[in-house]
Amino acid sequence: MNSLGIDIGGANLKISAEDDNRIIYFPMWKRAPELKNKLKEISKEFGAEKAGVVITAELADVFKNKKEGIEYIYKACKESFKEVYFLDVDGRMVKEIDDPMKFCASNWMASISFLLSEGFRDFLFVDMGSTTTDLIPVKEESLAGKTDFERLRRRELLYMGVLRTPVFYLLRSFEGATLCPEYFAITADVFRVTGEISEDDYNCETPDSKGKSVKECMQRLARTVCCDLDELGEVKVKLLAFRVRNAIIRVLQKEINAKLSKYNLKKVLACGIGEFLIEQSCECFKLSEKYGDASKLFPAFAMLRLVEKI
Numbered sequence: 506m507n508s509l510g511i512d513i514g515g516a517n518l519k520i521s522a523e524d525d526n527r528i529i530y531f532p533m534w535k536r537a538p539e540l541k542n543k544l545k546e547i548s549k550e551f552g553a554e555k556a557g558v559v560i561t562a563e564l565a566d567v568f569k570n571k572k573e574g575i576e577y578i579y580k581a582c583k584e585s586f587k588e589v590y591f592l593d594v595d596g597r598m599v600k601e602i603d604d605p606m607k608f609c610a611s612n613w614m615a616s617i618s619f620l621l622s623e624g625f626r627d628f629l630f631v632d633m634g635s636t637t638t639d640l641i642p643v644k645e646e647s648l649a650g651k652t653d654f655e656r657l658r659r660r661e662l663l664y665m666g667v668l669r670t671p672v673f674y675l676l677r678s679f680e681g682a683t684l685c686p687e688y689f690a691i692t693a694d695v696f697r698v699t700g701e702i703s704e705d706d707y708n709c710e711t712p713d714s715k716g717k718s719v720k721e722c723m724q725r726l727a728r729t730v731c732c733d734l735d736e737l738g739e740v741k742v743k744l745l746a747f748r749v750r751n752a753i754i755r756v757l758q759k760e761i762n763a764k765l766s767k768y769n770l771k772k773v774l775a776c777g778i779g780e781f782l783i784e785q786s787c788e789c790f791k792l793s794e795k796y797g798d799a800s801k802l803f804p805a806f807a808m809l810r811l812v813e814k815i
Contacts, residue, residue, distance in 0.1 A: 509553040509586075510809030511544075512612045512802060513578055514561045516636055516669060516709060518543065519802035521809040522551050526798050528778075530708045533565035540578065544585035554587040557598070557812030559612040559804055563605075564653070575605035590812050592618070594651045598811065610653045612804035613639045617647045619807035620774065628772040629764050631757075631789070632803060633779025635668035635709060640760055642768040660760055665753060667702070667779040668693040668709050672729050675756075676749045680741075682730045688712050689729045692753070694722035698746035701781060750782075757786035776800040 512519040518529040531543065548556070563574030579602050582589045590598050593607040596618045602608055616630060621643070630641040640661050642648045649661045656662035665675065670692045673684040689712055696702040697719055707717040715721050720734070726745055727737040734742065761773060761783075775783035776792040778801050783789055793800035800806075 507551055507553045507555070508809060508813050509547070509551055509556045510615075510805040510807065510812065511547075511556055511558045511582075512561070512615075512805040512808070513540075513558060513582075514612070514636075515565045517634075518547075519805040520547060520551075521799060521802060521805040522553070523809075525551070526802055526806065528708065528802055530710075532710075533562040534567050537565065537567045537577065541581040541584055544581055548585050555812060555815075556582065556586045556589045557592065557615075557808035558582050558589060559592050559615045559808055560608055561610045561612050563609050571609050572605045575602065575608050579605075579608075590815065592808065592811070596647075598815065613641055613649070614647065615804040615807040615811065616776075617641055617643055619810055621646070622811070625774065627770055628774050629761065629768070629770050630774050631761060631776075631783050633757075633775075633777040633783055634666050635778060636664070636666040636670065638663040638665055638757070638777075638779065640764055642764050642770060644768070644770075648768060660763070663756065663760065665756065666692065667696060667777075667782070668707065672726065672749055675752045676745075679730050679745050679748060684729045685731060687728075690722075690725035692749070693717075694725045695746045695749045697722040698726065698743055699750055701750075702778075706778070753782060754786050757783060761787045776803040 510521040515533050518531045520527045560578050563571040568574035590600055591602055591608055592598050592611050592615050594611045594614050596614055627644050630643060632639045650656040650659050653662055671688055672690045673686050676684055691712055693707045697707060704717045712725055723742045724734045726742050727734045773787050773789035774792055775789040780791050780793055780800055784791060
């Protein structure tokens, strides 16, 4: 029986199969009514009857609350796969969701459960995706908070990612000018200009609904200081992009070092599409070295491996 690991997020569906890993842009706030059909399409394409699912999309504002979000996604999954398992924040793998709030934002627990099953111990797990970054301290078990709110409070969840984070959130000013708190540019624009992601990697919508070429990304970045590209110039736009990049690395360095010190840990395990930034922030073991491209969607890959054992 073919199996799948699926991470259903607010912006992406992450799918892991035996020989295929995919990140599909699927903005839940727009496309929730299409979810069941999309999952059925995925099930048919992969010939998968069994799936392991973790959910982070319950916070999408298409749902009135998290409970409704979990129940909606649960129903869509149950109607799309012959056999489906769900993982909660305590690491329980179940077929039926009894307490929906236990299944909110559980994807990081899949990663930790799998890594512990692989024999890893005493590490800080850092997963940087398109939108957020998880920093999970682990000894014999996860020491992290169990809700997004608690993890935000403890700086175990940073709302900072490689693609979708507004630039003004990360950099306060540039050459004395305060960046505008407008949705002019995002981190995907930054990393296109620095040359660290490709146009294909930029798999979300652009702020101005235009293209993803380096020049178009530079035009968006110039707007963050109320300029157009001709006015600010390419040299300064590139400098702005690298300033944002360096600001992200400083945040990562600070938060990673704080966690290593607090929990007396020495090892950092890095993954996600932002693995390249984690690597520049600390000494780490990149999970891509052991698991290849699955590192980019590690919770989905972890769920695949966990559900295969059932």
